[in-house]
Amino acid sequence: MASLSEEVLLVVKKVRQRKQDGTLYLMAERIAWGPEGKDRFTVSHPYSDIRCQKISPDGKAKVQLQLVLHTGESTTFHFANESTALKDREAAKELLQQLLPKFKKKANKELEEKNRMLQEDPVLFQLYKDLVVSQVISAEEFWANRLGGLNNSEPAPYSNKQEVGISGAFLADIRPQTDGCNGLRYNLTTDIIESIFRTYPAVKQKYSENVPHSLTEKEFWTRFFQSHYFHRDRINTGTQDIFSECAKQDEKGLMSLVNKGVKNPLVDLLSLEDKTLDEGYGIKQALPSTSNTNKTVKESSNAAIIKRFNHHSAMVLAAGSRKNEVTADQASETSSTDGNSRDSDFFQPPVKKVKLQEAIEYEDLQRESKQKTVALNLKKSDRYAHGPVPLQSQKYTTSQDIINAVNCIQHEMAHYKPNLTQVREKNNNTFLPSTEMVPSDIQGELKHLYVAAGELLRHFWSCFPVNTSFLEDKLTGHLEEMLQTAYSKFHIWQTRRMMRKT
């Protein structure tokens, strides 16, 4: 049994599935269930396939746990051991809760990415069907070549979809409605939740910690709207509130933003003044709010609102441009590590200089003949100067060869006769099928074959230069086979067509 080699983390007996008693196993990488007395698993899901787990409400007679898969299917386990059913389920749920996120992140991201790519690009999807489904090449190989762009810093042409920002007022869109009996109703949509999570990562963290483990989703959001955190004007008085921590985290985030300082020296208020007056000089009165003790509650609540607004706006802004930032960071990292960063710095005047120059420019006083040019931004200047250098030595053609070749061609040309009489009649459509004469389905088929062959050739060429043994294997081993397969496929198609024709 395959599962024996795996580490079994939890075994729960007396678990029913489809009205059949059995045992539930939680292993390192999958969850499995086997009917009682049998030696095999009838249900087995790798964790990475599971989207989420759901549990039955506490009051229900049946204690159940439902697993929802990415495919949309779901499996329900009924914990039937009367005395310990609840406890069993808790144990299973808790373990799952720990395990799922680990797999989720990795698997999901990739899976989603692949799914998205296939959905967005019908040609790719067809190619996938032609090559992978018909098992010309394996799925991994197919993706290895495609997803490469994702992991590299330069985005693949497929993933440059612009990210949608967040509305600044998403919190305002949650209008509370009175439900008639002294309560409030908040309507949340997935968009709003997504916005909240993106803007306030602290809340997202709380959510994944607490839901559905200690709170249901509904409870979580109820608490959120009751919290001091949501109502920014209320001062946090240190009550036991799961969101009080969030507020602190936000504060920390804001502080770190503030401490990071600003890049543009023209807006840096700290270094604006050249020489500040020493303490004790000047007529400006010391502000009463410098000491916290004589701050009134109202004043500090006002200050809290202001702080929150600044933070909120900064976060919304950051959420909109987060992706760019990451890539920019990466780029700067790579450029600083490759030792070549100096020259890109050299060509780019520092921010300060640029800003100063911008500030003193009077474009309408200048003659317009000057064309604005964009500075060439070179990450590696030597690459620009030399161009790609072949890794392998090539056989150079000598000039004598070239002369011979030219002579040869000239000779051939001189003796060329067009043989115009042998040109076929215009309406003979068996030769060189013009597009309008070929039915579209055949055209489509041919196109698919062509694209598939092209893809294979791409694989083929991407193996060069052959500098690893893996590539060599790939080349000599199955790639050749694949090309063969593709060719035979084409051949089959051709013969089939010919057959149909006759």
Add this chain to the structure above:
Amino acid sequence: MKLNIEGLLVYFPYDYIYPEQYSYMLELKRTLDAKGHGVLEMPSGTGKTISLLSLIVAYQKAFPLDVTKLIYCSRTVPEIEKVVEELRKLMEFYAKETGEVNNFLALALSSRKNLCIHPEVSSLRFGKEVDGKCHSLTASYIRAQRHSNPDQPVCRFYEEFDAVGRQVPLPAGIYNLDDLKDFGRRKGWCPYYLARYSILHANIVVYSYHYLLDPKIADLVSKELAKKSVVVFDEAHNIDNVCIDSMSVNITRRTLDRCQSNVETLQHTIQKIKDTDAAKLREEYRRLVEGLKEANVARETDVYLANPVLPDEILQEAVPGSIRTAEHFLGFLRRFLEYLKSRLRVHHVVQESAPQFLKDIFEKVCIDRKPLRFCAERLQSLLRTLEIADIADFSAVTLISNFATLVSTYSLGFTIIIEPFDDRTPTIANPVLHFSCMDPSIAIKPVFQRFQSVVITSGTLSPLDIYPKILDFRPVTMASFTMTLARTCLCPLIVGRGNDQVALSSKFETREDFAVIRNYGNLLLEMSAIVPDGIVAFFTSYVYMENIVASWYEQGILENIQRNKLIFIETQDAAETSMALEKYQEACENGRGAILLSVARGKVSEGIDFVHHFGRAVIMFGVPYVYTQSRILKARLEYLRDQFQIRENDFLTFDAMRHAAQCVGRAIRGKTDYGLMIFADKRYARADKRGKLPRWIQEHISDGSLNLTVDETVQLSKHFLRQMAQPFRQVKPPDRRRVSLRVTSPRLLSLCRRTSWVCLC
């Protein structure tokens, strides 16, 4: 292009010139010719700085003996750097046109914080720390100690500069702060002292106001600058406040406590020195008998407080006998301290003049006027004798002795106010002694006396005649220039009513009025929906802004605004505000659009420009009057009335309007720029307020836009924005640069003014 300004050949580094720049140069030339002072107002964004530099440099080249130096004072570090960059552009143009090698030396000077290259010292964050640390490495006795003790750390950059830097003058060129640092690093010289030394022979010096106006620093840095210099105060609309600030002192109980401990430390040190090195004290005594002047041989690195009092005759005298020995002086300080403490124990507000204070102190503790006058000098000498390394610790005692010197020197122009508590928190005892200067002319007087031409200029100096009055000088030229525009790119609107006809005003009585706040909110909301990119809104004070933001939040107005734009708010913390500002610009940059809520008189309103899309509209909520209940202000108003015949209301309105003009002027920084200026207070419509706005704004306020409702404002704004959003095409004349055209007749000039620029070659 080359210009002929009344016979002076001026090189101007652009191909075209605005007519107002030409007139500005004319006025400036007349000022220099007359060797007098001038007040010139020209809108921001019309190239004030470059016209000024072009003319003065040309003047310097033409009459090298009449004007030897240009001292250009600006307010903020970025401004200083901008000026130097413009100068660099000008000099490059000179070099290109004339083919001569530039022989001008121009440099910027800033505090150590911006110039230090010592790896440890420059990593400190605050200016004061940098100064203190630098001092502890470069003071003369520290360096003297090094001879006996080689382990004593010193600054190698200063040592290197001291050894060789003085012999070779800084080569001619334009040195911005970064250039100085580069040069310093290359040579291994301290850029700060190099710059301070080089300003003596530089042709152009650019630094901040304080180096000339704050007597404590001016005495150290700018003392030996040549008399035949031209001094320019740019952005001078607040110059009176700078003057006043530099001469005023506040003393709290905490100051006195710290001072007490300072005195104790001094006592200990004196005791120690007496045991080990009594000769040193005797030597000091001898020096004090001989007079202070000799004692104060130029030791530039000893940055003990320089005497805040400028009259030189005091320095010629010997220090009075009663404070000549160190112990006696300490006893004297103790008595003075005790007296101040007793004064702070009051239960009601006391206001008195300097002579009254002196009389009282003589009666109570028998302290005479004369030793008080020498207090600052005497302390300086003592600190130097005792070889105190970290003078930052002794800031309290220097403050007190400074106060002593000031109070005994000036009988007029100062007032002493002792408040037992803050008016807003009457239950908490927090006594403060304000020694406040009421007469800005005291600090600036030496500047006017010493230098042959002083030019005060800014984008907003209206009404012009008030500055000569409050600064007490007689200008030879006073001129206000307007902005010639190819298209009306500014649109001042006065919103007096809400849609419900409620009068909008920030005046005290209606300040808390719900309806006014709601209407203000509506205005901002409506504007946020129609104005592209950035909107800046200014409030009259920080407290007012906090209250309004809170009630807008309660009313849900802010949430609605957030649907259109992101909101950023200035806070009292400068670092936080900087962050908010940068994010604001980022939001304008990426097209999301943002609103910045800010405060008039705050740092943002004074130092940050909102060019182009960073500020398409400025909304001024209310009239930014200063807090009128303050006793210091009342005393100052009284003084202005008695001494200069300026009515209180006139001054208050003038002050409010110059700040309002500063705020709204932030949005227009050039002729290609455009922006709305919305004055949201019905009081702006009155002639006395409107008349105090700069001419270039006033001109564009039509009678129809004096008392608008919010809806009307939105309509007018929409129209304006739609017009301005059209691509701005200039119909430039064919290249006429070779055609020699000199505009001489005023009629022709006024004709030219109607177009945006004119070619004068």
